Amino acid sequence: xxxxxxxxxxxxxxxxxxxxxxxxxxxxxxxxxxxxxxxxxxxxxxxxxxxxxxxxxxxxxxxxxxxxxxxxxxxxxxxxxxxxxxxxxxxxxxxxxxxxxxxxxxxxxxxxxxxxxxxxxxxxxxxxxxxxxxxxxxxxxxxxxxxxxxxx
Amino acid sequence: xxxxxxxxxxxxxxxxxxxxxxxxxxxxxxxxxxxxxxxxxxxxxxxxxxxxxxxxxxxxxxxxxxxxxxxxxxxxxxxxxxxxxxxxxxxxxxxxxxxxxxxxxxxxxxxxxxxxxxxxxxxxxxxxxxxxxxxxxxxxxxxxxxxxxxxxxxxxxxxxxxxxxxxxxxxxxxxxxxxxxxxxxxxxxxxxxxxxxxxxxxxxxxxxxxxxxxxxxxxxxxxxxxxxxxxxxxxxxxxxxxxxxxxxxxxxxxxxxxxxxxxxxxxxxxxxxxxxxxxxxxxxxxxxxxxxxxxxxxxxxx
Numbered sequence: 001x002x003x004x005x006x007x008x009x010x011x012x013x014x015x016x017x018x019x020x021x022x023x024x025x026x027x028x029x030x031x032x033x034x035x036x037x038x039x040x041x042x043x044x045x046x047x048x049x050x051x052x053x054x055x056x057x058x059x060x061x062x063x064x065x066x067x068x069x070x071x072x073x074x075x076x077x078x079x080x081x082x083x084x085x086x087x088x089x090x091x092x093x094x095x096x097x098x099x100x101x102x103x104x105x106x107x108x109x110x111x112x113x114x115x116x117x118x119x120x121x122x123x124x125x126x127x128x129x130x131x132x133x134x135x136x137x138x139x140x141x142x143x144x145x146x147x148x149x150x151x152x
Numbered sequence: 153x154x155x156x157x158x159x160x161x162x163x164x165x166x167x168x169x170x171x172x173x174x175x176x177x178x179x180x181x182x183x184x185x186x187x188x189x190x191x192x193x194x195x196x197x198x199x200x201x202x203x204x205x206x207x208x209x210x211x212x213x214x215x216x217x218x219x220x221x222x223x224x225x226x227x228x229x230x231x232x233x234x235x236x237x238x239x240x241x242x243x244x245x246x247x248x249x250x251x252x253x254x255x256x257x258x259x260x261x262x263x264x265x266x267x268x269x270x271x272x273x274x275x276x277x278x279x280x281x282x283x284x285x286x287x288x289x290x291x292x293x294x295x296x297x298x299x300x301x302x303x304x305x306x307x308x309x310x311x312x313x314x315x316x317x318x319x320x321x322x323x324x325x326x327x328x329x330x331x332x333x334x335x336x337x338x339x340x341x342x343x344x345x346x347x348x349x350x351x352x353x354x355x356x357x358x359x360x361x362x363x364x365x366x367x368x369x370x371x372x373x374x375x376x377x378x379x380x381x382x383x384x385x386x387x388x389x390x391x392x393x394x395x396x397x398x399x400x401x402x403x404x405x406x407x408x409x410x411x412x413x414x415x416x417x418x419x420x421x422x423x424x425x426x427x428x429x430x431x432x433x434x435x436x437x438x439x440x441x442x443x444x445x446x447x448x449x450x451x452x453x454x
Contacts, residue, residue, distance in 0.1 A: 113277050115258035119235055139258025140279055141160065143343065 010043060015062040017084040018074075023047050025077040026057035028151050032074050032106060033066070040064050052080065068095070075099040076106055076133060077151055099130040107135060110148040114140035123152070154452030157264035157271040161282040161322050169289065169322070175445035175454055176290050176438070183441060187453050188217030194247040195221035196239070197274070198230060198254040203414060204274050204283075207436070208251050211443035220246060240266045249451055252276075270450040278314050284413055285318040287442040291435045292323075292370055295409040299326040303367055307333045308374035308394050308419060310340040315413045316374060317344060324348060330355040331364065335390040337381055360393055366403040371396070373412045373432075375419050398423040411435050 021029050023046045030036055030044075041062040050056035065085060074081060075097045085093040103125040109116045116123045116139055125135035128143065135144045153168060164172070193212050197205050200223060209219050222228040230239060236259055243250060244267040252263055253274040260273035260280070275281040293299050304323060306316045310332055320330065321344075330348065332340045332355060339357065348355050358364065365371070376394050381387040395418060396410065409431040412420060416432070424430050448454035 109258075111257060113255075113257045115236070115256050115262045118256055119237060119262070121258075121262055137258065139261045140277070142257070142279075 010060075011089060012041075012043075012060045012062050012086055013089055015040075015060065015064055015086055016066060017086060018059040018061075018078075019056070019082045019084065020050065020053060020080045021057040021059065021074075021078045022053050022080075023055035023057045025151075026059070028077045029057075029059065029074050029081075032077065032151075033070065035059070035061065038064070068098075069100065071095065072098050072100040073103075073106060076103065076149065079133075099127055099133060101127055103127060103135060106151060107144065108150040108152050109137045109140060109142065110144040110150070111137065111140050111142040114142065116140075153449045155270055156450055157260075157267075157273075158282050158446060158450060159260045159264050159271065159273045159276075160280045161285045161318050163282070166325050169286065169325075172286055172442070172445050172449060173290050173293055175449060176286075176441045177294075178454075179441040179444040180438070183444065184214045186216045187448055188212060188215040188451075191217045191249070191451065192247045193217050193219055193447065194243050194250045195219055195223075195274075196228075196243065196250060196252045196254075197221065197223045198225040198228075198252070198259075200224050201253050201275060203436075204253060204281075207439045208274065208283075208443050211440045212447060214440070215444055215448070217447075221251075236263060237266055244269050249447060272446060272450065275314075278312065280318060281314055282318065283439070283443055283446060284315050285322050286446065287435065287439040288315070288319050288372075288411060288413075289322060290442050291409075291411055291431060291438050294438070295431060296369055296407060299323070301327050301329075302369040303329045303331065305331045305333060305361060305365070305368040305371045306340075306374070307361060307371060307396070308376045309338045309380060310334040310374070311338040312380060313374045316340075316372065319372065320344060321347065324351055324353055328353065331361070331368070332357045333359070333361040333394070335359065335376065335386070335394070337386060338376065362400060365400060366405065368404060368408050371408065371410045373410060373416075373419050375415075375417055395419055395421060396424055397421045398427055401427055401429055404429065 026046045035042055044059040046057035047055045081097045083095040084091045105122045109123055115121055124138035128134050128136045133146045195208055205223055212219055240263045249270050250267055251272045251274050252260055255277050257277035257279040260276040264271040273280055310316055378387050408429055410429055412432040414436055
């Protein structure tokens with residue numbers, strides 16, 4: 001298995017590897033982290049086999065190290081993601097993603113009568129449950145739960 | 153509380169709520185003063201609510217403040233397609249405080265973040281109506297002499313009734329026992345019961361209240377609207393169960409008072425009105441004093 005992974009996406013010298021991203025959410029992760037707007041070298045593979053996720057994606061970003069609060073923003077779309085911090089081809093640190101206490105501008109409020117669905121307002125939520133993600137809208141105070149969660 | 157907005161009852165701490173109630177008591181003793189002279193207050197009613205608007209305008213007028221605004225979005229620039237963002241940024245140049253009623257939920261919170269002046273939410277869709285909650289709290293404290301350890305009966309539409317939800321959340325600060333009396337289709341939603349469970353507060357649910365009415369300190373009546381029922385036969389079956397009549401009040405406690413956010417349709421029979429336990433019209437009057445207290449505290453005048 002490990003060999004196959006290395007063949008699919010080549011190793012990096014310094015940077016971050018984000019593994020165990022659900023294949024279907026790869027581009028959302030790229031968007032949330034703003035990887036489509038940076039000049040660094042990025043390689044990614046998708047629809048790779050994964051025992052845990054069925055099909056997973058992996059992203060390798062050269063020369064970029066994320067702050068925890070940045071990386072936690074992908075928790076809604078890639079809750080099982082694991083990060084390997086690479087220095088000199090060696091994994092020097094491993095990190096997991098944690099659902100943050102507040103979510104700004106990633107999710108859509110499911111209440112059709114909420115102001116965020118009428119005007120150009122950045123959505124804001126308080127995370128009221130992390131396990132089965134449940135978000136309370138800062139504006140209309142209604143709950144958006146995992147089943148109804150839509151990423152903007 | 154100067155320059156703060158009041159969007160949701162949870163914006164105020166228990167101490168701040170009690171401070172508003174104390175201030176309301178002062179205004180009840182002296183409702184006509186020149187405190188707001190030279191102040192301009194905008195009342196923006198994006199949907200009509202005559203009762204709430206008149207209550208605010210009466211409160212402000214008695215304190216000498218001037219009012220600008222509209223009572224219906226159809227005769228404002230909103231009908232030309234202006235965004236709420238632009239309306240608020242414009243209006244906040246013209247006034248010292250904004251009172252806003254809007255059908256979209258969360259609109260008041262949004263407005264309070266854009267405006268440079270305090271915003272009072274006078275109802276945002278099914279979400280919040282905190283000045284109603286504060287006047288309810290005032291009415292309860294005034295009639296019972298306290299807020300602690302009361303037994304509150306909430307009757308009627310407990311599913312969609314925003315006033316009962318806000319009042320329930322607010323009263324949960326004072327160790328209240330709740331009795332919820334509603335038809336099956338309009339029961340108190342689980343999220344609110346969960347809220348009480350987490351606080352360890354007692355609540356009981358009933359379909360009828362004739363047998364238990366003697367325990368109530370406050371009966372908070374709401375309207376059961378026909379439109380809320382998916383099956384019109386269900387409505388016909390229950391419509392008379394949730395009507396309060398004078399004959400039902402015989403064995404009630406002497407301190408018991410009946411509240412209603414108004415307008416009433418038929419859920420309180422007119423024969424109740426002359427009973428000294430009927431308190432809903434005084435409750436509406438308390439609304440004027442409560443709004444005077446809120447406006448003055450947010451402007452830093454009191």
